Amino acid sequence: MPFRLSVLGLGLSALCALVTCAPESPPGSEMGERPAGEDGGPPSASVPRSGTRLRQRYVQGTDGSRIYLDMPVRDSVWSTKLGRPVFCSYQKRYEVNGHLYCLPIDLQEKPDLWTDMFADNACRQFLFVKTEAAACDPAPLFGVYFLPVAGEECRPVIKLARLKEIPKSMTIYKKSGAACSAEDIGIRSWRFFVPDQELSLADFQEGTEVLE
Numbered sequence: 001m002p003f004r005l006s007v008l009g010l011g012l013s014a015l016c017a018l019v020t021c022a023p024e025s026p027p028g029s030e031m032g033e034r035p036a037g038e039d040g041g042p043p044s045a046s047v048p049r050s051g052t053r054l055r056q057r058y059v060q061g062t063d064g065s066r067i068y069l070d071m072p073v074r075d076s077v078w079s080t081k082l083g084r085p086v087f088c089s090y091q092k093r094y095e096v097n098g099h100l101y102c103l104p105i106d107l108q109e110k111p112d113l114w115t116d117m118f119a120d121n122a123c124r125q126f127l128f129v130k131t132e133a134a135a136c137d138p139a140p141l142f143g144v145y146f147l148p149v150a151g152e153e154c155r156p157v158i159k160l161a162r163l164k165e166i167p168k169s170m171t172i173y174k175k176s177g178a179a180c181s182a183e184d185i186g187i188r189s190w191r192f193f194v195p196d197q198e199l200s201l202a203d204f205q206e207g208t209e210v211l212e
Helices: 076-082
Strands: 016-020 057-061 066-068 112-118 126-130 142-147 157-166 172-176 179-183 191-199 206-211
Antiparallel strands (some): 057 206, 172 179
16 A cells, blocks of 8 residues: 555645535634524524633635634635635635635545655656545545745745546556656555646635734
């Protein structure tokens, strides 16, 4: 079995990637829109809020929104463009020069980045695998990359891309040192994806962190 690394802040040479499908967003995910009870009563007690001592942090979007950090919300632009629900969240690890972007990240639906397996014989095209994906499951939509910068290991460059699925019959390559050779992984029930179209951070909603 080839080595696989789940991409929760880990990766080869500080490279990490996260991708998303599109599950439903929890109700009341936007500040100022706390859900009332089913009987029209007060908002749910589970909605985050500041207390007398602890203060919430949220992101003020340039579109006028106020969204809690790490909370998924619906991105109406991408949902309309793709014809299916797309959800994003602001996360501190993806801050760029003091600005945050609501990136389409879902930790439940994402495939793994294979740090030693690639889709080309030069071992340069990153490969993602969904090991428990059913044929009818929606394919992941986006890939978010973190490319290391010499001397700035804690401030990698963020790259974004639309993903496309590749045939299970395609040859997969493994990198070992400087060598790149074909590898028979022996499991063809999995689904594989590669970056297709590079995107700009400007394609996603920008915001700035604020302490309540």
